[in-house]
Amino acid sequence: MEEEKMSMRMEAFEFVWSKIESTIKDVLREINTSVFSEIQSWVHQSFDMIRSLGTPDFPQATRSFPIITDANSKKLFTGLVLTKNMEFVDDLLTFEELGKHLKAQGCHVANLSSLDFTAKNGIGGCLRSLLRQFLMSTLDAADISILASWYGEQNYNNPVVVIVDDIERCCGSVLSDFILMLSEWVVKIPVILIMGVATTLDAPRNILPSNALQRLCPFDFTLGIPAERMDAVVEAVLVKPCSGFSIGHKVAVFMRNYFVSQDGTLTSFIRALKIACTQHFYMEPLSFILRDLVLEEDNWEFEIEQYGLSPEVTLKHAFNLPSYQRVKMTKVTSESLAHALSELKRLQNQWRAVVLCLYETGKGEKVRLLDLFCEANDLESYNRREFDACTKLEKDSVSSPSSRQGPGLIKGGVICEAVRLVRDLSTRQLGKLLKIWENLTVGIMEINGKVKELQSLLKAEDGKSSKKDLIVTPKRHASRIQLNIEDSKSLGDKAAKLLECMVRL
Known part of the structure; x- marks a missing residue:
């Protein structure tokens, strides 16, 4: 029986790794x-x-x-x-x-x-x-x-x-x-x-x-x-839903350090990723589920008995995994586990969208996706932070003014740097970035709606500026420029506030 379970896990590994490799x-x-x-x-x-x-x-x-x-x-x-x-x-x-x-x-x-x-x-x-x-x-x-x-x-x-x-x-x-x-x-x-x-x-x-x-x-x-090649691989394999396999913060940091110590060789990084994947399927009893989860996608139903496993032992083990700690369940049943998996996928999609929004924000300033992935994957750091009123997106989160300091973000970190960069964008640059955010958050209404709200504010500000520019006199030109800069900063602050809220979702 034990050999059969190991065989199932190895089959799942071959399936998952082939998807990663391709x-x-x-x-x-x-x-x-x-x-x-x-x-x-x-x-x-x-x-x-x-x-x-x-x-x-x-x-x-x-x-x-x-x-x-x-x-x-x-x-x-x-x-x-x-x-x-x-x-x-x-x-x-x-x-x-x-x-x-x-x-x-x-x-x-x-x-x-x-x-x-x-x-x-x-x-x-x-x-x-x-x-x-x-x-x-x-x-x-x-x-x-x-x-x-x-x-x-x-x-x-x-x-x-x-x-x-x-x-x-x-x-x-x-x-x-x-x-x-x-x-x-x-x-x-x-x-x-x-x-x-x-x-x-x-x-x-x-x-x-x-x-x-x-x-x-x-x-x-x-x-x-x-x-740049590393960023593209990290996005396709670790951030986006390529195979269902993902790595935690400690493994991500180890692989990043290994990549740096090997003079940035992608082959070494891929080798380390394969070792991590192999270790996961070898050590984790329920890892074989991943194959069916990927194949069936949203139509998947978890039937413990079809794998010849004890329902009690399997469910107890599953709900002790860190991935399920965010999903609050009152009953431990096959149905609740299937629901938890569905909720986990929803949260992962939301997390991916936020990470990619952060990446697009910092890309021009050479923010590396691998560094961002490591920081965004640091659950212990997230748990240590004190959440303020921005733990969820309130209705007035975009329209209300923001402070210059983002509470709860790691000072000097990649995420903090991305938030800082948003504040310094011109109105034109901000408009382009918001369009990218809108595309990345399609299907995540809680975020996408706030992005569109900010886009509307940006269009309204542009409209006001255009009308005032038509009647501006040479003497008022210098003060007009100053007002435009202040408007841009105000919108940048609101965008930064929105980005902070995304991180805390």
């Missing part, structure tokens, strides 16, 4: 889409320029030596992709996706790693890897003329792209020989080289000799910084 891949693919599109466009432009030099006829293309051309015809179009990652494991995922993207656009693509550029294997190691990927077969001979014959015989009219994920880990002399060789054959094999650099776009100058550098025709591309 979500992360989708997020990273979406982040890189714009850069990948730029690279794709550049690849095809480079290919057209190579072809403008002339296309060899079949006998020329299949000869086992390069075509003799001038120096300009030996230029190798090279894309330098700055990844800003200190650990190459993140780059591997990025360049793997880039390769797939270019293949989908008709390019022939080979992905090489620093392991292909070692002094031990020499240039033969790179060539064998290229031949294996392009010809789909293993050859003992390391001869680039084989690749030229393959391209010419098949009459491929598409670019050949070679991706090297991290040149700073390559043996410089081998990479140099590789570049010189490709440049000699570029007319027969229209190769476009893409090289990843982790630290600086000047990296090739630190690695390659001048004769290799002279053959390159470089173009620079930059991927999003690791912190």
